[in-house]
Amino acid sequence: MAWFKRDRKPIAAPAEKSSRVPEGTWVKCPECGQAIFNKDLAANLHVCPKCAYHFRLGSIDRLRSLFDGEEWVEHDAGLRSTDPLAFIDTKPYTQRLKAGAKATGMLDAVVCATGRIDGIETSVAAMEYSFIGGSMGVVVGEKITRAIERAIPARQPVVIVSCSGGARMMEGILSLMQMAKVSAALARLSQARLPYISVLTDPTTGGVTASYAMLGDVNVAEPKALIGFAGPRVIEQTIRQKLPDGFQRSEFLVEHGMLDLVVDRRDMKAVVARALRFMGAELAPAAVPEQTGVAVAAPSR
Ligand SMILES: [Zn+2]
Numbered sequence: 039m040a041w042f043k044r045d046r047k048p049i050a051a052p053a054e055k056s057s058r059v060p061e062g063t064w065v066k067c068p069e070c071g072q073a074i075f076n077k078d079l080a081a082n083l084h085v086c087p088k089c090a091y092h093f094r095l096g097s098i099d100r101l102r103s104l105f106d107g108e109e110w111v112e113h114d115a116g117l118r119s120t121d122p123l124a125f126i127d128t129k130p131y132t133q134r135l136k137a138g139a140k141a142t143g144m145l146d147a148v149v150c151a152t153g154r155i156d157g158i159e160t161s162v163a164a165m166e167y168s169f170i171g172g173s174m175g176v177v178v179g180e181k182i183t184r185a186i187e188r189a190i191p192a193r194q195p196v197v198i199v200s201c202s203g204g205a206r207m208m209e210g211i212l213s214l215m216q217m218a219k220v221s222a223a224l225a226r227l228s229q230a231r232l233p234y235i236s237v238l239t240d241p242t243t244g245g246v247t248a249s250y251a252m253l254g255d256v257n258v259a260e261p262k263a264l265i266g267f268a269g270p271r272v273i274e275q276t277i278r279q280k281l282p283d284g285f286q287r288s289e290f291l292v293e294h295g296m297l298d299l300v301v302d303r304r305d306m307k308a309v310v311a312r313a314l315r316f317m318g319a320e321l322a323p324a325a326v327p328e329q330t331g332v333a334v335a336a337p338s339r
Contacts, residue, residue: 049274063086067091081263083303092260092303094240096142097149097166100199104162104307110153113188114181116143123210131208138169146177147202149186153192156311159322161189164199165246171203176207179216182250184233186223193321196308200251204244217249224253233317235310238265238288238297242292249288255315258299258306259288266299 045286051290064073079086083103084093095103102108118135125131139145147169152161162293163185182198205213227234236254238247240263247267251257259265266286284290288300292295301309 045276049278049280054062058270065093074145077159083147085303090261090302092165092240092262094201095162095303096168096284097144097199100164101149101151101153101162102309103303104164104197104199105151105153106156107154110151110162111193111294112149112151114184116145117176117177117181119177119209121208122212122296123208125208125210125283127208131144133168140316142166142169144169146175147172148178148181150181152188152192154322155197155307157312157321158311158319159192159196160192160314161192161194161196162186162197162199162281167203168239170206172201172246173203174215174216175206175213176216179213181309182220183216183223185273186220186227189232190227190230193230193232193320195235195314195317196227197235197237197314198250198254199237199239200240200241200242200246202244202246202247202251214245217245221253224250228255232317232318233311233314237306240264241269242269243269252296254298255317256299257297258301258309258313259291259297260303260306261288263288265291304334 048121049153063076065076065079065087066073066090069086072086073087076087079093084095084099085091086093101110118247121131121135134142138147147166148162149166150157150161154160163182165178186196205217207213224234233255234253236251236257238251238257238259240260242251242263242265244267247265264286265288270281270286288297291297294299299309
């Protein structure tokens with residue numbers, strides 16, 4: 039007879055729902071089953087028109103959804119990882135980097151750009167999940183740090199859109215150091231009294247949650263996004279208990295004081311702009327509407 043017996047049923051792994059938009063003309067919404075014409079979905083910022091399910095959005099589409107006129111200037115696009123640990127797991131890290139570059143056309147998992155959000159010149163970093171799970175290695179940390187350091191002398195606010203599985207373990211301690219580096223840069227931004235808005239999207243986990251994603255002056259999340267440090271499955275397996283419904287989802291986290299707002303993607307730009315303005319961000323000089331209409335003549339005496 040065994041000394042110890044498991045008296046609870048093992049936890050069934052929740053069924054994985056695909057949230058990527060597959061290739062093809064029609065897409066089926068994983069939430070409500072509605073068939074959506076691909077172009078309609080793109081026009082609706084990849085949000086299901088029937089049930090408002092938020093499909094995952096790529097970094098470039100994200101910038102398009104935020105910047106005025108879909109215009110921006112990209113920075114540090116040429117930075118790439120040097121594979122400092124010569125890391126190999128099931129396959130060499132260099133191969134993973136190549137596959138990521140092929141899938142996304144980018145050299146790492148973040149795009150940093152400056153442009154205008156409703157007339158406010160802003161430094162934005164948007165993470166790309168399709169590049170090794172949006173993981174934060176040296177390049178992601180360095181690019182985000184530079185995006186913040188660029189904003190300080192230019193007196194611009196910062197918006198970081200997180201979408202990440204956490205720190206990139208193939209770069210070991212070097213990836214973990216990025217948490218401290220980016221956080222220190224954000225502290226300098228705060229000392230310069232410039233606003234920072236963190237936008238958390240599905241998923242934001244691990245070292246990204248544990249550093250810059252939770253450091254916003256305002257932390258805004260998309261609906262039903264998974265946000266946490268360890269994933270719910272890992273926690274369930276560790277504590278051997280079923281977690282409450284909606285645990286680690288945006289709405290649950292707002293109720294428990296971890297986030298400030300849950301905002302539909304279609305309203306995100308307006309909410310970000312309003313929050314930036316509330317925190318004192320100013321319109322870029324050329325974006326200030328010119329005085330037109332009635333010409334004021336000098337009073338004649
Ligand atoms: Zn739907």
